[in-house]
Amino acid sequence: MAAVTLPATTRNSGPVEPRWNFPKVASVVGAVILAAIWLVPLLWALDTSLKPEPETTRTPITWLPEAPTLAAYQGVIDQGDLLRWFLNSTIVAVLVTALTLLVSVLAAYGFSRTEFPGRRVLFGLMIAGILVPPQVLIVPLFQEMTGLGLVDTYWGIVLPQVVAPVMVFVLKKFFDGISRDYEDAARVDGATRWRIVWSVMVPMSRPILVAVGIFTFIGAWNNFLWPFIVTTDPSMMTIPVGLANVQGSYGLRYAQIMASAVLGGLPLLIVFALFQRHVVRGVGDAGIKG
């Protein structure tokens, strides 16, 4: 990147800026130190998980494991429902993401492009819904789920998380910015509204949909409070709830505790490392435009 842009700027602008000066060096050093501080807790967790148990409680602390071992991982996987929780988290996060995208795209299209009686009032009501914190709803929502028989079910965990007025709002804003010419052309060709949503609006909003999708997925995978409330059966728990539930049962085996933390955090760290560009751009699109 730098190699491409630098010659261009030096050619165009009059005074040539020095490539390396004191502020530049200081900012790089500062940035790297800050990054190191932010990485230490993660590395320390990984480090601990690779130690044999007795080494974790030795003082003074050892920096690197003297004889790295995967015993803690073996122990965690052998004794628990960890794999089951991975499965549950995957099912829940995929369902929440798919349904949120489906329902929100349709609603955003309806609010952005169609006219029907009560549209403005309903949109206002939805915007007001953004103000309702999920924490306020846990008690009545749990009662409702008990009444519907959805406690300890995937639908019980998933459905309340699909209601995301913010996502509808962000998508509606984005749709508002798409020129109507494309739709009009499609309509001339005989496309129905339904076709227009999937063949015109969705392809044109790929970046924002990817952003909404990634953030919905992260949110659903990591959601603690609601799955914690609505599941009591360990076999229905997601990773965050399950790990909290067994926190005590590892006792003072810190290598195992850290192994479970590493396993619990790894999937999304990998996803983030792979899709960093989309995540970074997505926050910008959603945050600045919304």
Added chain:
Amino acid sequence: MAVQTPTREASGMPTRSAPSETGQPWKERWAGLFFVAPFLLLFALFLLWPTFSGLWNSFFNTSLAGVRGEFLGLQNWREMFGDPAVWSSLKNTFVFTAMSAPPLVVIALVMALLANRQGLLGWLLRFSYFAPFVLPATVVSLIWVWIYQPGFGLVNGLLTAGGFAEIDWLNTENRAMLAVVITTVWWTVGFNFLLYLAALQGIPAQIYEAAAIDGANGRQKLFRITLPLLSRTTGLIVVLQLVASLMIFDQIYLMTDGGPNYATRPIVQYIYQNGFTNYRIGYASAISYLFFVIIVIVSVLQFRLFSGRKEVR
């Protein structure tokens, strides 16, 4: 802001807006509702309904899920205003917000300024700053409880190695909140960082080039160009952060369980305890509504400030 206008509409009486467009076939007029219907159905079932049933519950002595108790009128509400635990957990919530929000905004800004236009190094910086944000609360809490561990935890290991006295972070009343705040800043600052980074990347390079021609130095560029141009983003981040901080529950519940001696228990945990430990659904609902009102007041005040600032510019 666009957010404000419709909100005001919603609170007013629903006026029959759409003046039936002449000759429009019935099917066309209602077609839009078909697109909005799936969302509205879920919205009504899992947001509107519990919002209102919660308010309704707060007037009853409901103690078990599914069984509505006797009518109490405002008794739950009166009890709430006289309950010292409500006030102390509200205080904890505000203290947490006051301690966590400023560093979450300032450090995010510093990170964005440092990571902007760093070429290949930028990838590593973005990864490091944002990575904790993608971890579940439980993983974050497990890691930090281990770091704060007395004796052989990382922090106390370093303190004792350096000849200092160790601190039992999570079990000391005036340290526990600080410990939770540090954890929270580490965990969530990445989101604000990305918002700032996106805003920085949206500032056209020509502005800086023009300033350089006028002889502006780095300091002047920062204070006269960058920071003023970021003020809108700062407003947005402050609004989102204050509301997010007030909703604190997960990491406190997992790290200190509200202790020691309730010194860190936030209002959401008190709601949880009343609803799911003491099974006092009605009372928990009343406190939920107090919390709801506080969130709405803070959000509305913030939006006012925020949109006011935009008009000045």
